[in-house]
Amino acid sequence: MPAELILSNARLVTADRVFDGCLVVRDGVIAAIDEGRSGLPQALDLGGDYLLPGLVELHTDNLEKHMTPRPGVDWPSASAVLSHDAQIIAAGITTVFDALSIGDVNPKGKRMQQLPIMLEAIASAAMQGHSRAEHRLHLRCEVCHPDTLGVFRDLVGHPLVQLVSVMDHSPGQRQFVQEDKYREYYMGKYQFDAEQMAAFTRQQKANSLEHSDRQRRVIVEECQARGLSIASHDDATLEHVAESAGFGMSIAEFPTTLEAAQASHRAGLKVLMGAPNVVRGGSHSGNIAAAELARQGVLDILSSDYYPASLLPAALMLAEQDNAYDLPRAVATVTRAPAVAAGLADRGELQVGLRADLLQARAVGIQAVVRQVWRTGERVF
Template identity: 45%
Template sequence: MSNMFCLTDAKFVTPEGVVEGTLTVRDGKIDDLAPKSPSGNFETIDCAGDYIIPGLIELHTDNLEGDFQPRPGVIWPSRMLALHSHDSSLISSGITTVLDSVSCGQFEESKLRHEMLTMSIAAIKESKQKGLLRADHLLHLRCEVCDPYVMDMFLPHVDEPNLKLVSLMDHTPGQRQFCNIDKYKEYYKLEKLSEEEFGRIKDELVFQQDKNADVYRQEIIRLCHARNIPLASHDDTTPEHVYQAKNEGLVLSEFPTTVEAAQQAKKHGLGIIMGAPNVVRNGSHSGNVSARELARQGLLNILSSDYVPVSLLHGAYLLHSEVGLDLHDAFATVTANPAKFLGLDDRGTIEAGRLADLARISIIGDTPMVRSVWRAGKNVF
């Protein structure tokens, strides 16, 4: 006997637009979208006119690290409960597929980051094996290419079956995200240092960049290409950054900081990821380009919640309500588009044969609220 139910009296956001009717789910997959309910003895859920959208797909969130390290220098003793807290935040935000983005390297924090990396991957493996997770958790490794310990952290995990994305980062002050040195000091809480003290830190970071960045970048790229792991650049600022990424076979440009970089990314076929918090706050916390402005110019493919899971749905809806994208195009930035760029062809759209990863959404005033979530046809929220 098949496991079947229907969602009726709903507005379904499909790749072509919004369709009203009834969706049938059978054995964890979308079976049919029709104007009326089929006859039969099975559960029918009245959605009272709410929207049904595909479950959100998150490519870059470091929210997990906040649960593992709730205070500076504090690693939470139970890795399973830390992961469970993270998973709950995702599901309640409508996110059914997540690439947990964990850092490989961060200079003086490398020892702590190394511990969190190992704990995170172990917790995800164990929890998946025991069926404890509601979202589908995959892995994204964020590689700080200047860090002297990046390869020590990356190599043990390069063959993880859940590794679906690797990004190449360089947070050296004075370039990319931190062209503005004052923003660098603010972000890393270094404002109280004297110019001499900060100068010594900056000189050391520039030295490590000169020594390590190109060597480690090329080795990581080689390892990923050999395993068909997609690669992303990070904080592209100049056309040269994008040319380099394209020539190296990267497929995504994460958080470009200027219009010029985003234009070049589009020209060369790289997917453009921007932060949903940037959309919600109507500006970058680092003083870089507005995600809304890129969307208006057709220079945005994917949103990422980055550090606030609830921002993903909200940001996508604001692309519709305040930027002017059609609703199905706005929601595609958090569903169909990330699935496409990662080759996750079993999810991301409401179409027959796709996984029944779905979220029921009510619009309260101008805010989208998650009412229910299904993962592979199972009600998980």
């Protein structure tokens, strides 16, 4: 890592404005921010491109695609993590919370068996210095699965775990209040015929009645005792939001209705929606659109979810839409807001004294082109 890095001739996006200037990094930390160009010969000319904080991703299951690139194909975990990491850093994401799903509803799935393998591969790559982004862990707990609590307790003590979300994907409520969407999604995903789908639906409803409330309560209590950030998932009603707020959750992931998003925002939960929702213009599940929440002023955080390269374009698109999000506020949805919500106050903003996680990007029409990325002042892309 160079002792000093000077980035000049850039469009800096700070917390409250956009201006032409230069930025100085010393020992991995932002040391100075000034308007105008640097006259020093060692300064790097960014050619008028945007200079942004490195992106912070709270919820991505992208690693699973690399672990199982085709049905029935298990890829070596160390290689999968490095491939995933390369895709993450190329998208401008310098801090990523890799989501590990506890409680696989797929009767033929391997998620539960892969969990310890994925966790160990992530930790090993980080420890050996092979990963370019900073990887942390997000445990996604499917509370309707009978084995979720036990597996959660096996994993929650790992030092990389910093975020936990509780979810219930059983039919007839939350994300799948429309059961026809539930049938369409899972019949396509698991190739069920009608009889198999009916049996699957009955089983998931029964599991939810038996396990969800108790496991949600116990998991939240154990997270609170450990000081972990907690997120709700797919809240749809005022009752859901009241429960989440009562549990002391800090993030509301993917609320499915406007009233739930507004209530979450009022209660102090940071409302997280999918960046693909912004890029595509709506939810693939038929729920509330992220753009509508932005028009109402209640969208706080964007997550790339299943497509890492969606994060930066979504923020830039958000700033161009009919809402109150100027470029600094839109960029904050993928930088400062997720960092603070997850308890990381040392990054996510161009501010003297914060970590020099930085991103050079060029806007080409509606496309955002990532040109360089630095993590604690060291170039990683």
